[in-house]
Amino acid sequence: MIVPGSSSQQLAAALAEETGRSLATPTYDRFPDGEGLAAVPDFDGGEAVIVAATDSDEAWVELLQLQDAVREAGATDVTTVIPYMGYARQDDSFGDGEPVSARAMARAISTGTDRVRLVNPHEATVADFFDVPVEAVDAAGVLAEPLPTDLDDPLFLAPDEGAVGVAAAVRDAYGTGETDYFEKHRDRETGAVAVSPSDATAADRDVVVVDDIIATGSTMSESVAVLTDRGAARVLAACVHPVLAANAVTKLRAAGVDRIVGTDTVERGCSVVSAAPAVADALDPA
Template identity: 40%
Template sequence: MRIISTERSQVLAARVAAKLGVPLVETKFTRFPDGEMYLRCGELDDETLIVSSTVDNDMFVQTLLLIDAADRSKNTLVAPYLGYSRQDRRFVPGEPISARAVARALSAGTERAFVVNIHDPGVLQHFGVPAKNITIAPAIGGYIGDLHLKNPLILAPDEGAIEFATGVAAVGGWDCDHLEKTRLSGDEVRIAPKTIDAAGREVVIVDDIISTGGTLATAACMLREQGAASIHAACVHGVFTSGAYTRLRAAGIASVVSSDTYENASSFISAANAIATAIRDDAHH
């Protein structure tokens, strides 16, 4: 097996290669004058692992080109961050189910696929090949453990994320709850943990993705008013659109970290070990 990657997943691909003990193949990327992309891979094997977070449209096209470049080998696709996966339903006639369109396109030329903490696992059914979801909740729990917080309270931003938060909290046997929004009046809303008081607690809000960070920033301000000793945030996919990282820090969140599924300066947690383990386990079945 050899590993190739798109431009925005180079670091994670190198880490996965190191974990699996397999070669990382150099790929050169350039553009034609009309803007079309060109790439050329080094020598491939009879089995290729393609690591690509489709964080934008260019990375989606690069992924398609990599799959085609490796057309003489058995290909496994790892899409740690799968773009368009949240567009998973049709609300009005004439809309595409974008998640389905992307999954179908990425299935051509691949034997199997893996994603990391996809927002809705139901999207996996749209792949034309066996597709599995990998969770890095234990890795996020490990990172929180390294912060040496005193009796941290792990909070999901809503009830839908409680399963993920529970997986994180299980690492240290920490308390876990989810935030609940209560409308006090027409223009006043209170956000607080459903059952556990945040007063005096070191709080860590965990989620699969942080995009705009608006709700999280509001929740952080309210948790501070409720007496939380400190507030931290950790997520799998740190998208941070529209100045989200700054918004969160300005709201008093002491640290904001993400994983390398979406590579950026806050990627202090790696999905490499979980991906390598999933690849090995799948090969043994």
């Protein structure tokens, strides 16, 4: 059975349809003292596939409870799909006496599952923190599907060199276009930092700025503003994980973004395409 966390109900339903598995209906309650209780009263089967984005501290607790609930209900095989792993960017200690938060979370998850599937983790090395087998799932290619079919001389731009692979995956799925990434340049006299595409020109081209995650939107909106100033015809933003915290959408639109597209690893208004096919392939490889 597919068991959804409360933050991943659309993706879980799509995954159930994609794989032919039944969909459990968990309950998510809260006691007067603020404690949560996630339960799976209709779970019936030996296999459980828990699908739960950990986009908040409450979601982390809920996932641990769902893992324990399906074991209590008789599950003998548990796979935990983490569409978006919160704390993944805290993959190192920031100073003496501070935690490696990604490691702490991974160890907690490992106690209640037989294996983990991570969708486009921000840092691939977080997989090493788990105590059970982990497979990273690349869902970036699905972002090509909702893009306009008439992009003019498209340029797929990553906000930095580390995200070039994500941009290339979208370009490859789209079928045409060029890839590039932004470089940062610091003025020696003023100390001001400017960003610009490393090689490709943007003038009169449709540009898709691609990243694995848009959190606050600050970095991407800065990049988009440069493209707008350089005469890009249209600028679209695409990401696997549309966290879009606080006023991120406003920042992007004000900078000149024509459209934002994301997957349902984090369920937002721009989650117009599902990561389910990629996750299904990882659950049931051919």
